Amino acid sequence: DDSKNTHKKIPLHTVEGIPIPTSFFTPEKLQSAISYKATPEDVFIVTYPKCGTTWMQYIVWEIINEGAPLPSFDDMNVKYVPFLELTGREIAETMKPPKLFKVHLPYHLTPHHPEAKYIFVARNPFDCCVSFYNHTKKIKNCYHFEDGTFDDFFECFIRGEVHYGDFFDHLLSWWPHRQDPNVLFTTYEEMKSNPENAVTNVAKFLGNDYWEKLKDDKDLVDKILENTDFNNMKEKLQYNIGQDGDNDQKVEFFRKGQVGEWKENFSDEQYRRLKKHMMQKTEGTDIPKLWKD
Ligand code: A3P
Numbered sequence: 001d002d003s004k005n006t007h008k009k010i011p012l013h014t015v016e017g018i019p020i021p022t023s024f025f026t027p028e029k030l031q032s033a034i035s036y037k038a039t040p041e042d043v044f045i046v047t048y049p050k051c052g053t054t055w056m057q058y059i060v061w062e063i064i065n066e067g068a069p070l071p072s073f074d075d076m077n078v079k080y081v082p083f084l085e086l087t088g089r090e091i092a093e094t095m096k097p098p099k100l101f102k103v104h105l106p107y108h109l110t111p112h113h114p115e116a117k118y119i120f121v122a123r124n125p126f127d128c129c130v131s132f133y134n135h136t137k138k139i140k141n142c143y144h145f146e147d148g149t150f151d152d153f154f155e156c157f158i159r160g161e162v163h164y165g166d167f168f169d170h171l172l173s174w175w176p177h178r179q180d181p182n183v184l185f186t187t188y189e190e191m192k193s194n195p196e197n198a199v200t201n202v203a204k205f206l207g208n209d210y211w212e213k214l215k216d217d218k219d220l221v222d223k224i225l226e227n228t229d230f231n232n233m234k235e236k237l238q239y240n241i242g243q244d245g246d247n248d249q250k251v252e253f254f255r256k257g258q259v260g261e262w263k264e265n266f267s268d269e270q271y272r273r274l275k276k277h278m279m280q281k282t283e284g285t286d287i288p289k290l291w292k293d
Helices: 027-034 053-064 073-080 089-094 125-138 150-158 167-177 188-193 195-206 208-215 218-227 230-236 268-281 287-291
Strands: 012-015 018-021 042-047 099-103 117-122 183-187
Touching: 012 027, 018 027, 027 089, 042 053, 053 073, 053 099, 053 117, 053 188, 053 195, 053 208, 053 218, 053 230, 117 167, 117 188, 117 195, 125 150, 125 167, 125 268, 150 268, 167 183, 167 268, 167 287, 183 188, 183 195, 188 195, 195 208, 195 218, 208 218, 218 230, 268 287
Parallel strands: 042 099, 042 117, 117 183
Antiparallel strands: 012 018
16 A cells, blocks of 8 residues: 655665664764763663653753753753764763763664663654654755655655654664663653653652652652743753754744644544554554553
């Protein structure tokens, strides 16, 4: 049913098995990220793109920094919780523990240390696809997909012809490790349905130093929840990465922040096809149950 292959494509090349855009991201930085030697003091936030990475970056940062005012999006991604495939591993040398990193890498390419911590956020593939479409379309100088339609992107997504490849390959690589003692596995939907639980679970996972500070301090928890609330982040933060030359070109990163918005974008046929792809890819696992309501 997906025989037509005439959709607009995203210019990508494959490096270390990962499809990356032919501009903005480089093979050297990706290789540098992969070759980073993890330490027991590291915390990695791991996601497939558009699954709640930024939200989790700010939650972790807010817990560690006790509800301080939000740093800018750029500082977050290049300084505080650097996006390792974009910055390369050298950044780690200038950081103080706990060293926080964002990666979109599959399990086998993620820098590993048995005592490092890994926070994995999954999101339902339907909302992820819509979010990823908007992201890919808007960041013109990286993806060159400004003329692409949702239908074009859907064909790319279901074929894994997008930045970081197939959604399910990425998720499946982490799935067997979801209960490892140094892995916290959660979903965007879980975070949305109970943000307070998300904050307390992350604080517990980060260790007693953080949990002790937070557990009897309702004001601190409230402050963190207020700061990391979608509307507050949307209001306070600007997304500048990937802007093209003309400065008025603001990229709306904090777009909708909802669960189930895909219904406004998918045709019935697209829903059936992605569902079928999911069932095939995840056969023998409980992955589809993550998103049963
Ligand atoms: P939408 O495009 O559906 O709005 P990532 O950070 O992995 O790129 O994920 C981006 C998605 O997370 C976007 O989804 C964005 O709006 C959403 N998001 C960012 N901050 C959020 C927050 N504080 N609460 C809920 N959703 C958030």
